[in-house]
Amino acid sequence: MATIEAVKRCFSCGAMLQCEDPNAEGYINPEIFNNFGPESLLLCEHCYSEARYNQTPRASSVSEDMLAMVRDAKAKDGLIVYVVDLFSFEASFPPELVELLTGMRMIVLANKLDLLPEKIDKETLREYVAHRFRVAKLSVTHNDVYLVHLDAQADVAEIAEEVQSRRQGKDVFLIGSSRAGKTAFRDAFLRCFSNISHHPIVTSNYGETDLPVMHIPLDDHSTLYDSPGIELNNDVRGVVAPSLRRKIVPNKAVKARKIIMTKGMVVAIEGIAAFYLKEGKRTPIYLYCKEELHVSTFSYKHLDDNFFGKIKGKKLKVYDPNHIDSNDFDAFELTVTENGERDIGIEGLGWFSFEAGSQVFALLVPKCVSIYTSRAKIGKKHGK
Ligand SMILES: Nc1nc2c(ncn2[C@@H]2O[C@H](COP(=O)(O)OP(=O)(O)OP(=O)(O)O)[C@@H](O)[C@H]2O)c(=O)[nH]1
Numbered sequence: 001m002a003t004i005e006a007v008k009r010c011f012s013c014g015a016m017l018q019c020e021d022p023n024a025e026g027y028i029n030p031e032i033f034n035n036f037g038p039e040s041l042l043l044c045e046h047c048y049s050e051a052r053y054n055q056t057p058r059a060s061s062v063s064e065d066m067l068a069m070v071r072d073a074k075a076k077d078g079l080i081v082y083v084v085d086l087f088s089f090e091a092s093f094p095p096e097l098v099e100l101l102t103g104m105r106m107i108v109l110a111n112k113l114d115l116l117p118e119k120i121d122k123e124t125l126r127e128y129v130a131h132r133f134r135v136a137k138l139s140v141t142h143n144d145v146y147l148v149h150l151d152a153q154a155d156v157a158e159i160a161e162e163v164q165s166r167r168q169g170k171d172v173f174l175i176g177s178s179r180a181g182k183t184a185f186r187d188a189f190l191r192c193f194s195n196i197s198h199h200p201i202v203t204s205n206y207g208e209t210d211l212p213v214m215h216i217p218l219d220d221h222s223t224l225y226d227s228p229g230i231e232l233n234n235d236v237r238g239v240v241a242p243s244l245r246r247k248i249v250p251n252k253a254v255k256a257r258k259i260i261m262t263k264g265m266v267v268a269i270e271g272i273a274a275f276y277l278k279e280g281k282r283t284p285i286y287l288y289c290k291e292e293l294h295v296s297t298f299s300y301k302h303l304d305d306n307f308f309g310k311i312k313g314k315k316l317k318v319y320d321p322n323h324i325d326s327n328d329f330d331a332f333e334l335t336v337t338e339n340g341e342r343d344i345g346i347e348g349l350g351w352f353s354f355e356a357g358s359q360v361f362a363l364l365v366p367k368c369v370s371i372y373t374s375r376a377k378i379g380k381k382h383g384k
């Protein structure tokens, strides 16, 4: 006999739940759908992401085409030149990419050195970059890291030589997040390059993929590929309205702003993000973000008026004019368990350094943006 079953609907929008088409209405991950009993109230993915559920810290994601290219690079034993933006790269390692890169030969170009204070200790910074790669489970030492500022005058002859000797006749793949400076490296590389092959430099899709890639022939049998970047989808730079992007991306060295935080005090960076000291003793912090961004401090009691109220009243820059509600922020609590000088960062917006002392910080960040904590990148020494 035919059975009749009620169709499961999204508890919020009422769409019929389905696990087949992620782009169609009512999509829900089959694992979630199958793991919850018939009595459970379920949300479709769209409503879940709109609702007041935290989505971070989440990893950035990478396209299937990019993965196909890296898979090919691995099969060919190619050399990876991984470009990162020193201002913010700490949470930009997609796990599926990392898995493929494991075991591959790699040079890291830590670019935009001009955005950090001039007097920093370069060796410590190289070790920091290598450490962040190791945190992401990529085996990189400070000898693999080059600190660079890839402006129009950059001289990369030494790096080009290192690439030549390390690649052992194999292909070279320039990869990294969007806007990290891959093309800036390619341009600098071309300034000290002469084409000894019988092939022209061309831009075409990589292999069977739809990835437009510039092919620079290194000899008749090998090529350097400049690939499009990995999307900044867990980064403030990727979620802000385009008109705001240049207002948060620094164009000169960032300077620390020293703020003494006491328990219950909030620090708000425009209407884009805020953090407060939930537990812990008086803590001086050194905040690094674009100088032009307005930073305000107030008591947690006034968070609604001084942050969300001002966002709604258009008195603060907001990350997206269509996202001005408290639901549009993810909220996190971070308990500091380490010792020594630490950073807490908001991917793409900046970070603050402080001396660890079992503090509990709470952070409000635009939905889907990652936060991270690490040893100090440059520390408080450069604070005013
Ligand atoms: N301040 C600073 N800006 C840089 C530096 N290198 C590149 N840029 C800027 O960063 C932006 C992105 O540089 P690209 O070289 O296009 O970055 P990309 O990695 O090729 O980006 P996609 O191709 O989009 O993935 C551009 O506006 C560059 O001018 C640098 O050393 N310092």
Ligand SMILES: [Mg+2]
Pocket (backbone or CB within 6 Å): 182, 183, 184, 227, 228, 229
């Ligand atoms: Mg590029």
